[in-house]
Amino acid sequence: MLVLSRKLNQAIIIGDDIRIVVVAVERDTVKLGIEAPRAVPVHRSEVYEEIQRANRGAAGTAEPRGGAKPRIAPLGRPPRPPRPEDQPDS
Amino acid sequence: MRSDDDEPGVTIELPRFGSCCYRESDVIAFPWGLPGFGALRRFIPLEFDDDGRIWLQSLDDVAVAIPTAEASRLVPGYAPELPAYAEESLDLRDGAERLMLLVDGAPEARDPAAPIVVNLRTRTARQIVLENRVRRVGPAASVAAAGG
Numbered sequence: 001m002l003v004l005s006r007k008l009n010q011a012i013i014i015g016d017d018i019r020i021v022v023v024a025v026e027r028d029t030v031k032l033g034i035e036a037p038r039a040v041p042v043h044r045s046e047v048y049e050e051i052q053r054a055n056r057g058a059a060g061t062a063e064p065r066g067g068a069k070p071r072i073a074p075l076g077r078p079p080r081p082p083r084p085e086d087q088p089d090s
Numbered sequence: 091m092r093s094d095d096d097e098p099g100v101t102i103e104l105p106r107f108g109s110c111c112y113r114e115s116d117v118i119a120f121p122w123g124l125p126g127f128g129a130l131r132r133f134i135p136l137e138f139d140d141d142g143r144i145w146l147q148s149l150d151d152v153a154v155a156i157p158t159a160e161a162s163r164l165v166p167g168y169a170p171e172l173p174a175y176a177e178e179s180l181d182l183r184d185g186a187e188r189l190m191l192l193v194d195g196a197p198e199a200r201d202p203a204a205p206i207v208v209n210l211r212t213r214t215a216r217q218i219v220l221e222n223r224v225r226r227v228g229p230a231a232s233v234a235a236a237g238g
Binding site for chain 2: 038039040041043044047048050051052053054055056057058059060061063064068069070071072073075076077
């Protein structure tokens, strides 16, 4: 991990278009200002990590009721008429 | 011009669900991955019954399938304001081409703050973290324009 020391109002730059400024230091809290393109998501790490854990946990969810065969969910499209290869034997 | 009926099907064997046939137009691309599964970029949406659950089945790792459901089924009236990066990165032009899913695992894992937003036109998707405590102040500025 790269470790940099910065004072109040000093900044670091990531790439060409992300700038992080130390806005305030209060006891054990550091306030950071982040300038980044609107297309770049910025999250607190603990929030993002919680989503990661939830996704991994959900992937371990029990399978659907036994014996059911999967089919493609249409997601906004009209259901497609089944073709023979859409109905595997297994 | 090839019609949808002409598109060849691909049959895959899924360890959890058995055989399944899909077509390339069924694939949903996650160009930025999914939190927790960053290396997996291609999924197909599977359903089994009419219970509303949609399984995002990875094509990159067939052992991975994530249960989801349309957000409005889990959270009536669900209509969060999406951050600009979501609209822009997914090239969402209007609401009709937008579908929002929520991961539907254990009840505590149904996080309405993390919808999977699908562009139905382009079949691309991204999980968006709605962290409204992050406040953007002022316009984005390039470092070069700010004088370094």
